Amino acid sequence: MPKGxxxxxxxxxxxxSVLQCIQSIIGEESYRQDTVNQWxxxxxxxxxxxxxxxxxxxxxxVSCAVMQKSGAGLHTANSCYWDxxxxxxxxxxxxxxxxxxxxxxxxxxLTP
Amino acid sequence: xxxxxxxxxTYLIRPNYHxxxxxxxxxxxxxxILREQLSGVQYDPDEVGVLSRSLADCIKDKLKDxxxxxxxxxxxxxIGEQRGEGVKxxxxxxxxxxxxxxxxxxxxxxxxxxxxxxxxxxxx
Numbered sequence: 001m002p003k004g005x006x007x008x009x010x011x012x013x014x015x016x017s018v019l020q021c022i023q024s025i026i027g028e029e030s031y032r033q034d035t036v037n038q039w040x041x042x043x044x045x046x047x048x049x050x051x052x053x054x055x056x057x058x059x060x061x062v063s064c065a066v067m068q069k070s071g072a073g074l075h076t077a078n079s080c081y082w083d084x085x086x087x088x089x090x091x092x093x094x095x096x097x098x099x100x101x102x103x104x105x106x107x108x109x110l111t112p
Numbered sequence: 113x114x115x116x117x118x119x120x121x122t123y124l125i126r127p128n129y130h131x132x133x134x135x136x137x138x139x140x141x142x143x144x145i146l147r148e149q150l151s152g153v154q155y156d157p158d159e160v161g162v163l164s165r166s167l168a169d170c171i172k173d174k175l176k177d178x179x180x181x182x183x184x185x186x187x188x189x190x191i192g193e194q195r196g197e198g199v200k201x202x203x204x205x206x207x208x209x210x211x212x213x214x215x216x217x218x219x220x221x222x223x224x225x226x227x228x229x230x231x232x233x234x235x236x
Contacts, residue, residue, distance in 0.1 A: 031198065033198050040200050040202035044202050045204055048204045048205075051206070059212070059233050060206040060207070061204075061206075061207070062203060062205070062206075063188060063201065064201065064203070065190055065199065066199070066200050067199045068199070072194070072197050073155065073157050074199075075164045075192070077167070079165070079172040080184075080187070081175075081184060108186075
């Protein structure tokens, strides 16, 4: 049974791997409207693949928002109705000179 | 057989049709809440953090009342200022496509845009 403690240990590992994943896909790039679709799709797919490889019995939801830097503000909030002992989430923020990227990972346990 | 014992297993691998997470119903709920709470609201950097949190809680509570028993819910709300910038949001889920689903809606006015997504995951 996946316990809260093991989830949070793997959350900190996930944060690092998600950051590396973002860096490898858009690290050197500038915001471009015609490619941003592909980037977000690649980021969520790679992040999901990384998490699934950990082979813990969880369902995952990964969401990614990429925004051009223009001086505007952005806020993200989430509210979850789940079992706080076994389920958890983490959010990763990344930026470069031209854009921001926010990736949220939610993990929902499978067996009680 | 279901509903009374909310903590343990029910050994039902599929919800019946009435208890399924219906994306259309959820989208309607989200749409109503966003329209009601954000019409006429201007982007204010001090308040919008609290606003997005309260929107997420409000949507989650509304969905609980609609009555998706045996579903775990995740609601994500993103609010940003409108300055003509480009934004793209994507999500991928690793779940059971027969039982789990999501719904999303977007609200825009002159000064802000808001994206709300609700994900439902069946608890077997």
